[in-house]
Amino acid sequence: MKGRAIGAAAVCAVAVVAIVVLGVVLSKNVVYFRTVSEAVEERAGGGGDGRLRLAGEVVPGSITETARGVRFEVTDGEATADVIHRGDPPDLFKEGAPVVCEGRWSESDVFASDRILIKHGSEYEPPDVDSGEKASGDKASA
Amino acid sequence: MRAALGVLALAVGTSAAVLGIATLGLGLRRGDERLLRNGRRYVFVVLAAAALAAAAMEWALLTHDFSIEYVAENNARATPLLFTITGLWAALEGSILLWALVLGGYLAFMARRFRERATDPLVAWATLTGLAVALFFFVLMLGPANPFKTLADVPSDGAGPNPLLQNHPLMAFHPPMLYLGYVGFTVPFSFAIAALVTGRFGEGWLADTRRATLVAWGFLTAGILLGAWWSYEVLGWGGYWAWDPVENASLLPWLTGTAFIHSVIVQERRGMLRVWNLSLVIATFCLTILGTFLTRSGVVDSVHSFTQSAIGPMLLGFLGIVAAVGIGLIAWRGDRLRAPGRIDSPVSRESAFLANNLLFAALAFVVLLGTVYPLLAEALQDRRLSVGEPYFDRMTTPIGIALLFLMAAAPALPWRATTGEVLRRRLLVPAWTGAGVMVAAVVLGARELAQVLTFGLAAFALAGIARQFAVGARAHGVARVVRSNPRLYGGLVVHVGVVLVAVAIASSSSYSTKREVRLRSGESATVRGYTVTYLDSDRERSGQKTTVSAQVRVERGGDDLGVYAPAISTFPNSTSGIGTPSVHTGLREDVYLTLVSSPNERGRVTIGVAVNPLILWLWIGGGVMALGTLIALAPSLQRPFRRREPTPAVGLRRQNDEEREPVPV
Incomplete structure (x- = not known):
């Protein structure tokens, strides 16, 4: 019976360790979804260190091509953020387009994006399809 | 007219399900055999009604009857014939109809198979449970998910199916396959409930449902692999699996279902794990309902959107009822479920199966947590977030490798206990083969531990399987190996498929090269030995679709591999462009071309070039798994395996006993 008790204790220990690892890995890989004003406010307050998705519209006239991608501004009407994107933006990326940029803040408070998702309407989503996000062909280093 | 026919069929189906449940319930209560025999006949009415409703919908689609809302939303006059037919499963309401049709089919097969045992309470309860599930889906269709809802203003043309759904013929096969899988788990679920209710949770219900499972x-x-293939061929982001909630929804029941078909063998053989098996079947069924809920209620986009229709709450409610009934029944029967046997040695077949099951359950939990965490965070804390792919990759890789190890070693372990001598004889050569391949992989440049382990364990597993086939061939002759025990050798063939899939995943996930090149007409770029030259582009309209495609020549070391045409299509009913990748498929590697952006004002295009190794083996592995499943379904020449208690001690067992032991499947 003693062997059984030790076995049960070992199983519990393994389970506890596994759950802790699970929690840590999960919390490290959560990508928060923020509007531009929420993200800017959070950044001003000293937060926003992790990876996040920034939702807004591309400010007309702000798009410039860089050697490695594009630079533009996104806004949600209240706040505006500078974005540098590595890689070519997807085909539907244009002035005024609603976009979600995934990346993190650089030290100079420019948002370094490596993935641009074009937002879609609330059309039906077929099985096995993310909301068309993958269709953007832009998953470079996500 | 078509709508009226459809609604009539749905009403008939609903009534037949209600009458069937009532007749069977009454028959079980009174022990009236005549009622039980009558009750099972309603199953065929349910099937006929579902088939009639589906036929009415196909008729409406083919005749472009836009007075039906579903047709107007998912069909247009210009929609090609194939995608008009597949319109049945292009959206929610039609999918539920397909679901009901498939369920009717499974229930009718079940009723026919057990026609001699119609008065057996186990079969009657299982039929009743199956009819109750069917009733839920019929009620769903008569209520919030009515596929035959009509429009007061009939439009002159419909919107057409979602662009992504009319871009590739695979769409004709992937969803029905998935549904045949999803819905099929209703049969073992029904028998599990029946076993709990009747108290006959021995091995009988497992044998009865082995084939259906x-x-x-x-x-x-x-279905899952076709979905991955579709994702690779159609979505054009270069991969086949993105840990997307919808993909995860199809994977979850597969994980628990796979655990189940392994643990069943332990119960058959040793009478253990009864509660566990019942729980796994009920969990698998719950996960299919959860999957339907996740994919069909819009909850993935936003927690708050799913209450806009009654479908989400109804599916969630049904899930709650199923889970409560299952857990309640297990708790009620708990005292009688105690297993007669117990595990004697940690190095035995049953321990390996137990470890396999714990790992599959852990894997399912990891995937489930990552999938529903964003929903919970939004519902409970109003925080919008998503769980990144690294979470899934990091958590599932070690579990997957551990499973691969078990798959390599476990089929060689004897039941109950073993000796070092047996292990040496059975595992020495395979283990050395695996070690040799690991060394070779490192020498050839593999550096990541996960990859090296995967390749080594794959070789270990293949060598072990080859050895088992050789043992079988010695005993039965080469021609009769498989037929001597289809369940064993079918299972081993499935394992070969798993090995191929694992190797393909391991190599494609770390040895892919992906670049985006900007080219003007006539310019070339070289990516990992392949030279791509942009020739020209053109624009074409067909039906509703406008396609811009780029002609790209692919060469390798002076060999012309042909001209490929990645494209972007736009549809009037969608603001987004749909990329169509063009793939040069090879046994060793694929060259995967996408048109990232169409020609700009200076005539420059951006082309995504990815070189993905061994992807083809993913699909071949899927085919091998399907083949193995078919073999395992074949009738055996041997007498069905019966549990022998007690099994003779290790030393007394015959030499060739090993190859009679069933392997998973």
């Missing part, structure tokens, strides 16, 4: 599992496997 395998059929469902085989279809689900094929």
Whole structure:
């Protein structure tokens, strides 16, 4: 019976360790979804260190091509953020387009994006399809 | 007219389900055999009604009857014939109809198979449970998910199916396969509930549902891999799996279902794990309902959107009822479920199966947590977030490798206990083969531990399987190996498929090269030995679709591999462009071309070039898994395996006993 008790204790220990690892890995890989004003406010307050998705519209006239991608501004009407994107933006990326940029803040408070998702309407989503996000062909280093 | 026919069929189906449940319930209560025999006949009415409703919908689609809202939303006059037919499963309401049709089919097969045992309470309860599930889906269709809802203003043309759904013929096969898998788990679920209610949770219900479970599992496997293939060929982001909630929804029941078909063998053989098996079947069924809920209620986009229709709450409610009934029944029967046997040695077949099951359950939990965490965070804390792919990759890789190890070693372990001598004889050569391959992989440049382990364990597993075939061939002759025990050798063939899939995943996930090149007409770029030259582009309209495609020549070391045409299509009913990748497929590697952006004002295009190794083996592995499942379904020449208690001690067992032991499947 003693062997059984030790076995049960070992199983519990393994389970506890596994759950802790699970929690840590999960919390490290959560990508928060923020509007531009929420993200800017959070950044001003000293937060926003992790990876996040920034939702807004591309400010007309702000798009410039860089050697490695594009630079533009996104806004949600209240706040505006500078974005540098590595890689070519997807085909539907244009002035005024609603976009979600995934990346993190650089030290100079420019948002370094490596993935641009074009937002879609609330059309039906077929099985096995993310909301068309993958269709953007832009998953470079996500 | 078509709408009226459809609604009539749905009403008939609903009534037949209600009458069937009532007749069977009454018959079980009174022990009236005549009622039980009558009750089972309603199953065929349910099937006929579902088939009639589906036929009415196909008729409406083919005749472009836009007075039906579903047709107007998912069909247009210009929609090609194939995608008009597949319109049945292009959206929610039609999918539920397909679901009901498939369920009717499974229930009718079940009723026919057990026609001699119609008065057996186990079969009667299982039929009743199946009819109750069917009733839920019929009520769903008569209520919030009515596929035959009509429009007061009939439009002159419909919107057409979602662009992504009319871009590739695979769409004709992937969803029905997935449904055949999903819905098939209703059969073992019904029998599990029946076993709990009647108290006959010995091995009988497992034997009764073995084939149905395998059929469902085989279809689900094929459906998942076809989905991955579709994602690779159509979505154009270069991969086949993105840990997307919808993909995860199909994977979850597969994980618990796979655990189940392994643990069943332990119960058959040793009478253990009864509660566990019942729980796994009920969990698998719950996960299919959860999957339907996740994919069909819009909850993935936003927690707050799913209450806009009654479908989400109804599916969630049904899930709650199923889970409560299952857990309640297990708790009620708990005292009688105690297993007669117990594990004697940690190095035995049953321990390996137990470890396999714990790992599959852990894997399912990891995937489930990552999938529902964003929903919970939004519902409970109003925080919008998503769980990144690294979470899934990091958590599932070690579990997957551990499973691969078990798959390599476990089929060689004897039941109950073993000796070092047996292990040496059975595992020495395979283990050295695996070690040799690991060394070779490192020498050839593999550096990541996960990859090296995967390749080594794959070789270990293949060598072990080859050895088992050789043992079988010695005993039965080469021609009769498989037929001597289809369940064993079918299972081993499935394992070969798993090995191929694992190797393909391991190599494609770390040895892919992906670049985006900007080219003007006539310019070339070289990516990992392949020279791509942009020739020209053109624009074409067909039906509703406008396509811009780029002609790209692919060469390798002076060999012309042909001209490929990645494209972007736009549809009037969608603001987004749909990329169509163009793939040069090879046994060793694929060259995967996408048109990232169409020609700009200076005539420059951006082309995505990815070189993905061994992807083809993913699909071949899927085919091998399907083949193995078919073999395992074949009738055996041997007498069905019966549990022998007690099994003779290790030393006394015959030499060739090993190859009679069933392997998973």
